[in-house]
Amino acid sequence: GAVVSQHPSWVICKSGTSVKIECRSLDFQATTMFWYRQFPKQSLMLMATSNEGSKATYEQGVEKDKFLINHASLTLSTLTVTSAHPEDSSFYICSAQSGIGEQFFGPGTRLTVL
């Protein structure tokens, strides 16, 4: 089956620093990847859609200058949380889309900003 990895699985950082999260599709090429944020006991909130070789499309209310997304290849997308603050602490999940529209999710990254 399709496998999507995320790195790191958890990260703790100080307020004001930047954190980069990687999302990789291991056994298929994904022209589209998605980044989600999930708060405890809540559903997934789509942050942005990442297309290989083009700028990401951000959902309303998501600051594109704060959450930088790069989709440099068909198997890698990165999310950089810039100048992180405690309110950015959350569970970040990526997904990669197959050619027939199925989404496969990564295991998530737990970000804690002190």
Add this chain to the structure above:
Amino acid sequence: QQQVKQSPQSLIVQKGGISIINCAYENTAFDYFPWYQQFPGKGPALLIAIRPDVSEKKEGRFTISFNKSAKQFSLHIMDSQPGDSATYFCAASIRTGGFKTIFGAGTRLFVKA
């Protein structure tokens, strides 16, 4: 119109029983309806999915029932087991325009041993 309404919010079922989770949508352009299972601290995993030209799909103990005219679909878990205890999300997406997926709010299932 883009919402997917999921119920119940939480569900407790005895081991061996049937778990039923329901979802409803408004946008008739949706053409792909997956269900995801999520354990605490993990990413969602695709469980089973259905397209609107099919009324039912079964994979092992998991069955999706789809009612196109009512714009509703449901997940049935037969012979529910404690290991099925997780949060389940229904979703709907459109295969054109980027395949954006809309998720339901989730159902926390607890199967009592």
